Amino acid sequence: MTFKFDNVYVENTSCVTGPYEKKGPLGHKFDKSYDNLYIGEKSFEDAEVRLLEESVDILLRKARKSSKEISLIIGGDLLNQITATSYGIKKFNIPHLGIYSACSTFTEGVIIASSLIEKDYIKNAIVSVSSHNLSSEKQYRNPIEYGAPRPLSSTFTTTGGASILLCNHKTKIKVESGTIGKICDMGQNDANNMGANMAVAAGETIVAHLKDTKRDINYYDLIITGDLGIYGMGILRDYLKDEYGIDLLNNYNDSGTMIYDLNKQKNVHAGGSGPACSPLVNYSYIFPLIEKGILKKVLVVATGALFSPTFIYQKHPILSISHAISLESVI
Amino acid sequence: MEKKDYKRIVDSNKPKENRIANSVISFLVGGFMGVFAHLLSDFYQFTFDISSKDAATFMLLTFIILACLFTALGFFDKWVNFAKCGLIIPITGFAHSVMSAGLDYKREGPIYGIGCNMLKLAGSVIVYGIVSAVLFGSIRYIGGF
Structure with missing residues (x-):
């Protein structure tokens, strides 16, 4: 099922990451990176909430918008009942749709937001996602400090929060x-x-x-x-x-x-x-x-x-x- | 595409784990652990003038404490990643699993966090340890060995 959009554009994006991503080849391109997986919080779950919240903060700052000017925020993450998203966007007081599609949450969110913008139901929308290496390890695999060797085929959950602002006026990137x-x-x-x-x-x-x-x-x-x-x-x-x-x-x-x-x-x-x-x-x-x-x-x-x-x-x-x-x- | 054809593609793209190198490392580390444990046990026996059985208990306690301490300090998992089962097949692995699970849930509090979750991994070892103890104890009792 494919939708075509004629009037949906990317206004701005933001990225906040943890230490491993900072040391990676794209490290210098992110808006903000932390050197510690706790991100100044007491638990890894709180750290993930903070990553998502900060990504929205930075996005609004970059787009020079206040949260009142945003019609909708769509978000999701890996934690049970997508709670990192709920806590992370609480303070912005924007109408919210929570979605879950594991690691494809971001494109699902963009498709939903684009459909609503295309039909003129809303002017703009933010799509936010987050994941945290250690909050995921704790939920899906072994305890964090447990040294079970991981097979070579396993992947490493990214620590970061990322947000995108979609709008209905022309910019350089069209959805x-x-x-x-x-x-x-x-x-x-x-x-x-x-x-x-x-x-x-x-x-x-x-x-x-x-x-x-x-x-x-x-x-x-x-x-x-x-x-x-x-x-x-x-x-x-x-x-x-x-x-x-x-x-x-x-x-x-x-x-x-x-x-x-x-x-x-x-x-x-x-x-x-x-x-x-x-x-x-x-x-x-x-x-x-x-x-x-x-x-x-x-x-x-x-x-x-x-x-x-x-x-x-x-x-x-x-x-x-x-x-x-x-x-x-x-x- | 059939599932079995897809499985064939997956298998052909699977990375090869270096089992020989892993086994050699585990063997050597496990062996050194054994030697170290024996020296420690002898040390306790002669220094404190106790029986070899008591000395072995002290040696085990030392290993448990060290495994817990190193887990809490955050580097034992890296050692295990390198040494594989050479470092955790003895009693250290049990201590490591209990400690790491406990650390994970400290923020959820002493009851619903640590209390409920610290035996998350080690719980099945305890359960089946007790079950097999009862089973083999009964066999010994009935058989009169």
Whole structure:
């Protein structure tokens, strides 16, 4: 299912990150980075709340707007009942929709916001997402200080908060269309190989988008998936080739492999993940390239693994989903 | 695409873990731990003039305290990541799992946090430890060994 938008633009974005992201190759491009995972708070959950709150603060400051001028804020995160978002946006007093789509929350939010702006129900909207490496570890895996060795295929949850302001007046980046993905199940059940769980969802959404828009894979200057990691990228390439005969060439990359230096930051293993991973890379690195016209057409395919430890222990497979947004440079 | 075909793609893209290097490191670290434990036990036995059984208990307590302390100080997980099971198969692994879970939940308070959660990982060891103790104890009792 693909929606075309004629009147939705990106007004501004903001990124706040933790220490690992600061040490990565994009470290100098973020609006603010912290050297400590506690971010001056008492718990990692509070730290995540703070990351999200600060990203909205910085966004409003950059866009020179007060919270009263914002029609809607859409947000989500990985913590149970998306609580980091609720606490993080409380003080802004803006009408709010909470959404969950794991690591593809950001593109889901952009599609919802764009649809409402396109139909003139609202003038503008903020989409915010956050994730924190250690609050996720605690919720999904082992205790933080527990030294269970992680397999090489595992990814590293990004610590950060990222927000985007969408509007209905012309700017340099246009949200051209959005494709809503379907839930995919390939019977995968390895929580330490998220790339394998999600690659199929990315593939299906890319194919659906190309079919709906009657475009070729080479139409885009860049197709950037969410957080498949280095091995997930290989799986997606093989899947698209085997199933649809589509070759992903040099115009393909993955946010998870870009946010960290996989050769130097060895402990991230296959790459970054989490709801903040894809927006941090896109807002800080890809969007400026679109603004300058270096990249004219970009397809952002964020991917999410929909699972909980309870369902894994009850022997259910890990489901995945992916939503895509197409961005165009307006010059 | 069938699930089994997808699995084939996933398997062909799976990174190879270096099992041989991991085993050698675990073997060496585990071995050194054993030697160190024995020296410590001898030290207690001769310094405090106690039986070898008591000295072994003191040695175990020392290991538990050190594992808990190093976990709380935040670097034991990095050692385990390097040394793999060589460092946690002995009693240190149990202490490490209890301590790390307890640390995670300290903000939720002493009852609903630490009390409820510190045996999150180690709980099953205790449960099945007791179950097997009862089972094998009964066998010994009935069999008269």
